[in-house]
Each structure stands twice: as C-alpha cells, then as structure tokens.
Amino acid sequence: MIYISEESVATMRKLIKETFPDFKLSVTRVNQACVNVTLLEGPLDFGMTYCQINPYTYKKTWKDNGIALKMFNKIISIMNSVEEKVNVFLDSESGSVPSYFQHIDIGKYNSKYILNSDYY
Numbered sequence: 001m002i003y004i005s006e007e008s009v010a011t012m013r014k015l016i017k018e019t020f021p022d023f024k025l026s027v028t029r030v031n032q033a034c035v036n037v038t039l040l041e042g043p044l045d046f047g048m049t050y051c052q053i054n055p056y057t058y059k060k061t062w063k064d065n066g067i068a069l070k071m072f073n074k075i076i077s078i079m080n081s082v083e084e085k086v087n088v089f090l091d092s093e094s095g096s097v098p099s100y101f102q103h104i105d106i107g108k109y110n111s112k113y114i115l116n117s118d119y120y
Contacts, residue, residue: 002033004100008082009035015078020071024114034101037075041114044068049112053104075104 023042107113
C-alpha cells in the first residue's frame with residue numbers, strides 16, 4: 001500500500017527548511033500517499049513563476065541552471081533519506097511500487113513563485 005506518515009513528512013519538512021533557510025516553502029502530505037514540496041519565495045531566479053518539476057526529466061530540463069539543479073537534487077536526496085522511501089515493494093501486476101510519490105513545484109498555479117533578491 002502506498003503510504004507516508006505525518007511524522008515522516010514532518011521530518012522532511014524540518015530537514016528541507018534547515019537546508020534552505022533563505023526560501024519560503026511548503027512541504028505537505030496529500031492523500032497519505034504523496035509529498036509535495038512547493039517553493040513559494042526565495043532568492044533564486046528559476047526563470048519562471050510556476051512549474052511542476054518532473055522527477056524523471058528534471059536533470060535534462062534544468063541542466064543549464066546548475067544552482068536550481070543542485071537544489072532539486074538536494075531536496076530529492078532529503079526526501080529519499082527518510083526511512084519510508086526505502087520501503088519499495090513488488091506488486092505482481094505493477095512491478096516495483098514506491099511507498100509514496102514525490103512532487104516538487106516552483107510556485108502554485110494560483111500563487112506564483114516570488115523572487116525576493118539577487119542573492120545568487
């Protein structure tokens with residue numbers, strides 16, 4: 001069963017916020033099966049105010065923005081370091097099934113990312 005606990009999400013939230021103190025961000029659990037990390041405001045110019053980051057193609061998509069790529073890699077690394085990510089199980093119909101799904105967004109569809117400085 002695909003599931004992530006509130007405690008695991010709280011751990012992710014704490015680690016991500018400690019790692020990126022200059023950013024306003026949201027780390028939430030959705031439907032007990034998904035973790036959303038949304039970058040709301042910060043000093044990094046992503047070149048856009050809303051984007052859903054594809055976890056399978058982000059390295060290719062963001063290869064020209066090294067700072068953003070490093071940030072996404074670190075966020076995913078933190079998410080993967082939380083114990084439940086390793087609890088992948090095999091399903092006879094679907095193959096390997098993750099214990100939860102990961103989403104990273106720049107801004108929200110109704111609340112755009114705010115660039116607040118030229119820090120980088």
